[in-house]
Amino acid sequence: MPNEYPARRRSGWWLRNPRYFMFQMREIGGVVSALYGLVLLNLLMQLSAGESAYNSFLTTLRTPPVLYLNLVFFGFVVWHAITWFMLIGKAQPIRLTREPLPWKIVFGINLILWFVVSGAVVYLIFGGM
Amino acid sequence: MAEREIVFRVTRYRPTAGGRPTFQDYRIPVRDDMVVLDGLNYIKDHVDPSLTFRWSCRMGICGSCGANVDGRPRLTCGTYIRDLGKRIVKVEPLSNFPILKDLVVDFDDFLNKLASVKPHIIRKDWGDWTKEYTQYPEDLEAYRQQSLCINCMLCYAACPVVGASPEFVGPAASALALRYIRDTRDEGAAERLARLNTKTGVWECTFVGECSVVCPKDVDPAGAIQTLKFLATQRHMRRLLMPGAR
Numbered sequence A: 001m002p003n004e005y006p007a008r009r010r011s012g013w014w015l016r017n018p019r020y021f022m023f024q025m026r027e028i029g030g031v032v033s034a035l036y037g038l039v040l041l042n043l044l045m046q047l048s049a050g051e052s053a054y055n056s057f058l059t060t061l062r063t064p065p066v067l068y069l070n071l072v073f074f075g076f077v078v079w080h081a082i083t084w085f086m087l088i089g090k091a092q093p094i095r096l097t098r099e100p101l102p103w104k105i106v107f108g109i110n111l112i113l114w115f116v117v118s119g120a121v122v123y124l125i126f127g128g129m
Numbered sequence B: 001m002a003e004r005e006i007v008f009r010v011t012r013y014r015p016t017a018g019g020r021p022t023f024q025d026y027r028i029p030v031r032d033d034m035v036v037l038d039g040l041n042y043i044k045d046h047v048d049p050s051l052t053f054r055w056s057c058r059m060g061i062c063g064s065c066g067a068n069v070d071g072r073p074r075l076t077c078g079t080y081i082r083d084l085g086k087r088i089v090k091v092e093p094l095s096n097f098p099i100l101k102d103l104v105v106d107f108d109d110f111l112n113k114l115a116s117v118k119p120h121i122i123r124k125d126w127g128d129w130t131k132e133y134t135q136y137p138e139d140l141e142a143y144r145q146q147s148l149c150i151n152c153m154l155c156y157a158a159c160p161v162v163g164a165s166p167e168f169v170g171p172a173a174s175a176l177a178l179r180y181i182r183d184t185r186d187e188g189a190a191e192r193l194a195r196l197n198t199k200t201g202v203w204e205c206t207f208v209g210e211c212s213v214v215c216p217k218d219v220d221p222a223g224a225i226q227t228l229k230f231l232a233t234q235r236h237m238r239r240l241l242m243p244g245a246r
């Protein structure tokens, strides 16, 4: 077509709408989840390398910069989880009656289950202390 | 009804001149009962007849009057100026489409995507043309929501994935594919799912969900795409476990 002005996605598009921003943060949360997986894998590698390697890796993890970074990363992962819980009822509407369950109810149920399971895991790890 | 003046800041692009699109300001009188399309028509009738934009029905049916109003894709015939609450109303062409002139975009690409999902009833054998294909209210209900699509393309303008990967089949074409897959008279589900179960099909969608937010007909294309992902996976597994299945 002569002299059409081509479609271009503007830089900073994700700052123009709060929902785009939330989406981008969710995606970053996905990358951070993968990073956590790598940390866990490295932990296992250090464990197989022996006690001193394992302990020195733990010491590194406990240094303030890593702890602060962890706090930020943890925020992203929590956001990732929450936004996906928000999407479950929309992605696969659950139909018990003629009308599907509203997504907010599915979201609420997922949140409750998440807290219960997380509480159980925390109790299993720290309960005997 | 009381009149007041506001500014319409409208994108201008002259294909013969080329260059980048620019903005032009028009100060116009508006009333509370005016929609954005009325404002554009006021400019065309009284201020600048060269301003170019599409419209037809003025009642949210034809789907031709879409534009980015204050940064969000909307039907200009369904957006009241008073609801925007602004002294400057910005009207731009829909994002993610090439601009032909001013607010008019080229939607050939969308039409090709739509054609690729075969948005019509497919039957192996039409049999007796005098026979009726009976449908019950619940059969209609299964695809009614997706059948409300008016091809306004607001969902394409809202989708950042369309912006990043122009080959993505996109929201409305997917929703219409589901509309025919769910039709009890149709036998073309396998063909459509084969098209959609590709890199440029439904798997490109990362579920931003903005398409469903801006859709003026509550079609929920984002939900339709997730259902199609499920159906495509089901078909893939069936073909894996039962070679020869469609």
Ligand code: SF4
Pocket: B148, B149, B150, B151, B152, B153, B154, B155, B156, B171, B172, B175, B211, B214, B215, B216, B217, B218, B219, B220, B221
């Ligand atoms: S799905 Fe909605 S927004 Fe997209 S073309 Fe159809 S009516 Fe318009």
Ligand code: FES
Pocket: B055, B056, B057, B058, B059, B060, B061, B062, B063, B064, B065, B066, B075, B076, B077, B078
């Ligand atoms: S003019 Fe037909 S939908 Fe707006």
